Amino acid sequence: MMPVDTCFTNSYNKKEMSEKNKGKKRIVCIGAGASGLFFALNCADAENEVILLDSNAKVGRKMYISGKGRCNITNDCEVKEFIGNIVRNPRFLYSAINNFKPADTIAFFNEHGCPLKTERGNRVFPVSDHASDIIDCLFFACRKAGVKIEFEKTVKEIRKEKEGFLVSCADRDYHADAVVIATGGRSYPSTGSTGDGYRFAESLGHHIVDLKSALCPIRVKEFIPRECLRMTLKNVSLSAHNASFKKTLFGDLEFLPGALSGPIALSMSSLINRLEDLSVEVDLKPGLDEEKLDKRLLREIEVAPNKDVYHLLGTLLPREFCSFFIEQTKTDTSIKLNSFTKAMRSKLLHDLKHFPFTFDGLEDIDKGIVTSGGVDVKEVDPRTMESKLCKGVYFIGEVLDVDAFTGGFNMQIALSTGHACAMALKKEDHD
Numbered sequence: 088m089m090p091v092d093t094c095f096t097n098s099y100n101k102k103e104m105s106e107k108n109k110g111k112k113r114i115v116c117i118g119a120g121a122s123g124l125f126f127a128l129n130c131a132d133a134e135n136e137v138i139l140l141d142s143n144a145k146v147g148r149k150m151y152i153s154g155k156g157r158c159n160i161t162n163d164c165e166v167k168e169f170i171g172n173i174v175r176n177p178r179f180l181y182s183a184i185n186n187f188k189p190a191d192t193i194a195f196f197n198e199h200g201c202p203l204k205t206e207r208g209n210r211v212f213p214v215s216d217h218a219s220d221i222i223d224c225l226f227f228a229c230r231k232a233g234v235k236i237e238f239e240k241t242v243k244e245i246r247k248e249k250e251g252f253l254v255s256c257a258d259r260d261y262h263a264d265a266v267v268i269a270t271g272g273r274s275y276p277s278t279g280s281t282g283d284g285y286r287f288a289e290s291l292g293h294h295i296v297d298l299k300s301a302l303c304p305i306r307v308k309e310f311i312p313r314e315c316l317r318m319t320l321k322n323v324s325l326s327a328h329n330a331s332f333k334k335t336l337f338g339d340l341e342f343l344p345g346a347l348s349g350p351i352a353l354s355m356s357s358l359i360n361r362l363e364d365l366s367v368e369v370d371l372k373p374g375l376d377e378e379k380l381d382k383r384l385l386r387e388i389e390v391a392p393n394k395d396v397y398h399l400l401g402t403l404l405p406r407e408f409c410s411f412f413i414e415q416t417k418t419d420t421s422i423k424l425n426s427f428t429k430a431m432r433s434k435l436l437h438d439l440k441h442f443p444f445t446f447d448g449l450e451d452i453d454k455g456i457v458t459s460g461g462v463d464v465k466e467v468d469p470r471t472m473e474s475k476l477c478k479g480v481y482f483i484g485e486v487l488d489v490d491a492f493t494g495g496f497n498m499q500i501a502l503s504t505g506h507a508c509a510m511a512l513k514k515e516d517h518d
C-alpha cells in the first residue's frame with residue numbers, strides 16, 4: 088500500500104515537522120507557478136500548514152520564460168483600466184483585483200528585495216530584466232513563511248474523504264483539510280501546465296468551459312514570403328469581422344510562416360477564439376483617411392512621374408513588404424506612374440486600406456500564451472476562490488475561465504486570485 092505522508096522535504100526533519108504542525112490546518116496546493124507560490128507565502132502561518140506540490144524539479148517554470156525571460160509581472164494601472172484589459176469574466180475578477188492591486192504587487196516585490204521598473208504601456212518588469220529574480224523572490228518568501236515545497240510530485244487524483252481530501256501522487260498520498268488547485272492552463276505544456284487541473288475540477292463535479300488558444304498567432308492561408316518573416320508593420324490596424332462581430336485593433340503586426348503575429352494579432356486572437364467564418368484584413372495606412380491617402384498618392388506620383396509602382400509603394404510601406412503586396416493585390420507593375428489612371432489609383436488606395444488575409448483558424452492551444460476557458464467561474468466564489476460545489480476546494484490562476492491581454496495582466500490575475508484565496512483561508516481560522 089502507498090504510504091500516506093506526514094509531508095517533509097529534504098531540508099526538513101520529518102519528526103520535527105510533524106510536531107511543529109500539530110493542530111494546524113493542512114492545505115495542499117497543487118502547482119508552484121505564479122498563483123500557487125503567491126498563495127502559499129501569504130497563507131502559511133501559525134494556523135495553516137501549506138504544502139506546495141509541483142511536477143517540476145523547480146518552481147515557476149512558466150514564469151521563467153514569461154516576458155521573453157524578463158517576466159512582465161504586472162501592469163501599473165488603476166483597477167478600472169485593469170478590468171478593461173480582461174477578456175473573459177472581468178466581473179468575476181473585480182473583487183480579487185480590487186483587494187490586491189497592481190500597486191500592491193509593486194510594493195511587495197520592492198519590499199522583498201526585487202526592485203521593479205515600469206516601461207512603455209505601464210508594463211512592470213524586474214530592474215534586473217531577469218525573470219529568475221521574480222521567481223527567487225517568491226521562492227524565498229515561501230521558505231521564510233514555512234511553506235513546504237515538494238518537487239517532482241505530479242498529482243494524479245484528488246478524492247473527497249469523509250473528513251477533508253486525499254491528494255494522490257504516484258509515490259505518496261497527502262491528507263488535506265483544504266485543496267488549492269493552481270495548475271495553470273493548457274498552453275506551453277513543457278512548463279508543466281498540462282491541463283491536469285481541469286480533470287481534477289471535473290472529478291469534483293465542476294463544469295469546464297471549452298478550452299481555446301488565446302494570445303496566439305492567427306493562421307492565414309496566404310504564403311508569407313521569407314523577406315516578410317520577422318518584419319514588423321508598424322502602426323497598422325487589423326480588423327476581423329463576421330455577420331455578428333467586428334473589431335479593429337491598432338498597433339504593430341508581425342509575420343510568421345503561415346500566420347499573423349505581433350501585439351495586435353495576439354490580442355485579436357483572444358477576441359475571436361470562439362468565432363467562425365471570419366474575414367481578416369489590414370489597413371496599412373490607418374492614419375490617413377481615403378481622401379488624405381489619395382492626395383498623398385498624387386503627390387508622390389507628381390514628384391517621380393517616371394518611376395514605377397514599386398517606387399510608389401516604397402514611399403508608403405517597408406521595402407520587404409512591397410513584393411508581397413504587389414503579388415497579393417495583383418497590381419500591374421509594368422506601368423510608369425505618369426500613365427497611372429484614376430481607376431488604378433483607386434484600386435491601389437483600396438488595397439492599401441483593405442489588404443485581405445484568408446482566415447485559417449488560430450494556432451494550437453499549446454502555442455498560446457494563455458488558455459481561454461477553464462473552470463466555470465459561476466461555480467466559484469469570486470471573493471474567496473472557493474468552489475461552490477465542493478467546500479474546501481479552491482481554484483486560482485489560469486485554471487479558471489479568465490484571461491487577459493498582454494501587458495502583465497495575466498500574472499497579476501494569478502497573484503490576485505492567489506492572494507484572495509490565502510486571505511479567505513486565513514479568515515476562516517478566525518471565524
Ligand SMILES: Cc1cc2nc3c(=O)[nH]c(=O)nc-3n(C[C@H](O)[C@H](O)[C@H](O)COP(=O)(O)OP(=O)(O)OC[C@H]3O[C@@H](n4cnc5c(N)ncnc54)[C@H](O)[C@@H]3O)c2cc1C
Nearest residue numbers: 118120121122142153154159242271279484485495497498
Ligand atoms: C511564453 C509565455 C510568456 C508569458 N509572458 C507573460 C508576461 O510577461 N506577463 C504576464 O502577465 N503573463 C505572461 N504569460 C502568462 C502567465 O505566465 C500565466 O498566465 C501565469 O503563469 C499563470 O500562472 P498559474 O499559477 O495559474 O499557472 P502556471 O504558472 O502555469 O503554474 C502551474 C503549475 O502547476 C504545475 N502542475 C500542473 N499540473 C500539475 C500536477 N498534476 N501535479 C503537480 N503540479 C502540477 C505546473 O508544473 C506549473 O508549475 C506568459 C505565458 C507564456 C506561455
